[in-house]
Amino acid sequence: MALMQPSDKIFVAGHRGMVGSAISRALTARGYGNILTRTRAELDLMDRAAVNAFLAEAKPDHVVLAAAKVGGILANDTYRGDFIYQNLQIQNNVIDGAYRAGVKRFLFLGSSCIYPKFAEQPIREEAILTGPLEPTNEPYAVAKIAGHIMCDSYRRQFGFDAFTVMPSNVYGVGDNFDPQNSHVAAGLMRRFHEAKLARAPQVVAWGTGSPLREMVYCDDLADACAYLLENYEAGGMINAGSSMEYSIREIAETVRDVVGYEGDLVWDSSKPDGTPRKIMDNSKLAATGWTARTELREGLTEMYRWFLGNVAAKAA
Numbered sequence: 001m002a003l004m005q006p007s008d009k010i011f012v013a014g015h016r017g018m019v020g021s022a023i024s025r026a027l028t029a030r031g032y033g034n035i036l037t038r039t040r041a042e043l044d045l046m047d048r049a050a051v052n053a054f055l056a057e058a059k060p061d062h063v064v065l066a067a068a069k070v071g072g073i074l075a076n077d078t079y080r081g082d083f084i085y086q087n088l089q090i091q092n093n094v095i096d097g098a099y100r101a102g103v104k105r106f107l108f109l110g111s112s113c114i115y116p117k118f119a120e121q122p123i124r125e126e127a128i129l130t131g132p133l134e135p136t137n138e139p140y141a142v143a144k145i146a147g148h149i150m151c152d153s154y155r156r157q158f159g160f161d162a163f164t165v166m167p168s169n170v171y172g173v174g175d176n177f178d179p180q181n182s183h184v185a186a187g188l189m190r191r192f193h194e195a196k197l198a199r200a201p202q203v204v205a206w207g208t209g210s211p212l213r214e215m216v217y218c219d220d221l222a223d224a225c226a227y228l229l230e231n232y233e234a235g236g237m238i239n240a241g242s243s244m245e246y247s248i249r250e251i252a253e254t255v256r257d258v259v260g261y262e263g264d265l266v267w268d269s270s271k272p273d274g275t276p277r278k279i280m281d282n283s284k285l286a287a288t289g290w291t292a293r294t295e296l297r298e299g300l301t302e303m304y305r306w307f308l309g310n311v312a313a314k315a316a
């Protein structure tokens with residue numbers, strides 16, 4: 001019997017975020033018409049009693065937890081207490097509440113940054129908990145590791161069908177373009193866009209541009225999540241990257257082209273480069289029959305269109 005039916009009720013927690021909104025679109029595109037959402041104002045996921053009451057009443061068949069406190073390096077390092085407390089609280093409430101409400105399938109979103117800092121590349125799922133974490137985002141990573149272990153423990157003790165999907169660097173429509181808090185592609189996009197408007201002669205990027213990063217487009221990740229909800233029964237965690245690897249220089253140059261900035265891109269090699277290479281081993285995902293298809297330029301083009309209509313338009 002199929003793991004999901006088109007009429008099933010699916011609660012997507014965090015549906016206004018980049019990943020949650022993409023997952024809602026992917027589920028709708030696959031024919032699921034009964035998607036349940038709540039804004040933070042309607043349901044604060046930090047509030048255990050409210051989460052339990054909502055889930056007990058709504059009785060969703062499946063839950064996707066895409067709500068979390070998320071940010072870049074600076075935010076992770078500065079708001080360490082908020083990152084560990086809020087993420088633990090949200091996931092404890094939603095995982096336990098879903099189990100108590102009789103939810104059939106539960107998808108928890110992890111992150112590639114919860115793997116050890118010096119994990120062997122490409123990073124396999126088995127690398128989890130085998131070494132020290134990157135210190136700047138340790139509180140966030142520890143919370144996410146706890147969420148994964150909680151899903152696994154509820155599966156083993158209670159037979160709750162929960163599993164963890166581990167995305168790599170996600171980018172795309174709905175991304176966070178906050179100058180203090182964005183990831184690489186969104187940060188560069190905003191800077192090139194502003195430099196284009198200001199006719200600035202150059203944009204300076206940190207480091208040498210040589211580190212390699214795996215980039216997954218948000219709608220690809222979302223399609224993988226929907227596909228795994230429909231097909232993946234093994235539990236545990238599964239990497240969901242694109243296996244498309246680009247140097248930071250290639251990412252920056254492609255963003256520059258997409259934005260249409262004609263000034264110079266200058267690399268400040270006195271600034272740190274970060275980890276030389278970060279890519280996940282996606283063979284477990286590939287073995288399920290799913291692979292990513294959106295190339296960087298195509299994804300960035302969609303993302304810039306969205307940025308112009310949503311972020312730049314509001315700022316103007």
Ligand SMILES: NC(=O)c1ccc[n+]([C@@H]2O[C@H](COP(=O)([O-])OP(=O)(O)OC[C@H]3O[C@@H](n4cnc5c(N)ncnc54)[C@H](OP(=O)(O)O)[C@@H]3O)[C@@H](O)[C@H]2O)c1
Nearest residue numbers: 014016017018019040044045046067068070109111167170
């Ligand atoms: N972006 C990436 O590169 C990446 C990579 C790996 C893993 N992930 C994982 O994917 C998941 C989603 O990430 P994202 O990039 O989509 O983040 P996002 O855009 O910041 O979205 C997170 C969502 O969670 C909601 N939320 C946070 N706290 C809440 C609360 N107390 N009550 C209700 N809603 C709350 C936010 O609501 P508001 O709209 O009200 O703020 C927001 O809509 C996270 O678990 C993250 O770890 C992301």
